[in-house]
Amino acid sequence: MVLITYDVGTDSPEGKKRLRKVAKQCVNYGQRVQNSVFECLLDPAQFSVLKHKLDKIIDKEKDSIRFYFLGNKWEKHIEYIGKLTSFNMEDELII
């Protein structure tokens, strides 16, 4: 699993537009667990494609996107407190 966190400068209309574009791309590949945090199941090729897309969207002087690689046993390496807005993405595969 790749955890993606983004911090986009939204102090201008252009910033807000970038934020929407970044969010749209991240949602395509994963589950939004917080406003700016996504847990994405990506193979290396998919990660490369997504990273390239985000790289073209952002303003590199104002925005920050970070990728944390949690590995395959990622579910054992997460805790949370407060509101839970996530679900196990792999549940979709269970019929």
Next chain:
Amino acid sequence: MVLITYDVGTDSPEGKKRLRKVAKQCVNYGQRVQNSVFECLLDPAQFSVLKHKLDKIIDKEKDSIRFYFLGNKWEKHIEYIGKLTSFNMEDELII
């Protein structure tokens, strides 16, 4: 390393106050790499103390805090694009 991401409801003065308190606690233990993302070097006892403090601060119906355990080789499991606001916390130990 424990990655801490928080998403605090800030649609009220109370929410903004909680946000400041949460941020203050996280900064005590780690490095702010994005507005709401902290990379913290914590042993199990320190993690337990911090989690307890945050648990007492937040409104569990409105706020969300997530903890991701990156392990000891965490530096190999991070990539980023755009603005870099982080530094290696362990650099502080080098004289």
